[in-house]
Amino acid sequence: MKGWRRWAAASLAGVGIALAVGGVAGVLIGLGVAAGCVVLFGRLEPAHVRRERATARSDLPFAADLLAAALRAGAPPDRAALAVGEVLGGPVGERLVRAGRALRLGATPEIAWGHLGDLPGGARFARAATRSAEHGLALTRTLDRQASDLRAARAAAAAAAVRRVGVLAIVPVAVCFLPAFVLAGVVPVLVAVVHDVFAVL
Incomplete structure (x- = not known):
């Protein structure tokens, strides 16, 4: 709004x-x-932002798998990012295209992969890809690990959402039955106690 x-x-x-x-x-x-x-x-959040975040959350692990496959096939990181981004599309694809172009123009890995930082799970993905590029680690292994981590995080978020729905489903029941319980169970007891107190006085 x-x-x-x-x-x-x-x-x-x-x-x-x-x-x-x-x-x-x-x-x-x-x-x-x-x-x-x-x-x-x-x-x-506006509806289009929620949809974009949901799409990114589901696409990022798949993008990591595709990037790892492209790198295993011998593509350099900039070409791999561009190819995967163009095929994938959506919020993750757009940012991968930006990252690939930045790498091709000579940007540092931190700046290039940082384009993914505003996506859910993207900041961790960008940090891992940057560390791998800076320290000479195999980027494919890092991407494979990131893909499995992102899938685990997505599964945990889905489980938490299911638990939250279960809790929220109880709220209407509590709102309906709590006043009835108070009126039927508590108020008569209080009235009886007050009546007995005044009868003694």
């Missing part, structure tokens, strides 16, 4: 709450709601 829209929506929410509650308490609660909305709206 753009900056002015975020502030406008937060202000409307705050004013609505302030008018609904009324008085000084309404103003204070409205300010709190407005501030919370600004923070919440600031954390929301």
Whole structure:
């Protein structure tokens, strides 16, 4: 959400709450709601950014495998990055093309592979590729290891998302049953205790 829209929506929410509650308490609660909305709206990602991140998360391990295969076939890193990037497309492919062009123009590995740094898992991928190029390690082994690490991270993220869905599924049930439990179980006991106390007095 753009900056002015975020502030406008937060202000409307705050004013609505302030008018609904009324008085000084309404103003204070409205300010709190407005501030919370600004923070919440600031954390929301546009749909196209979410799709791009999801695509990158699934494509990066595959790109590492393809790069390793191209390097094993004898292609230099710049040509391998360009070829894989052009075939793969998407956010990972675009950044690989940039990395390949940068390598071809003589950029340092850190700058070239750094084009992948803003993708999920891309910063770790870029660091590993840079270290491998700087220290003379076999880049193919590094890419194979990165591909398996990225797949493991993606599987862990998927498992965490499944667990989170399970927890979030309980929330509506709690919201529905907790008031009923309080009204049916706690309130009668409190009324009986208060009645007995006043009867003794």
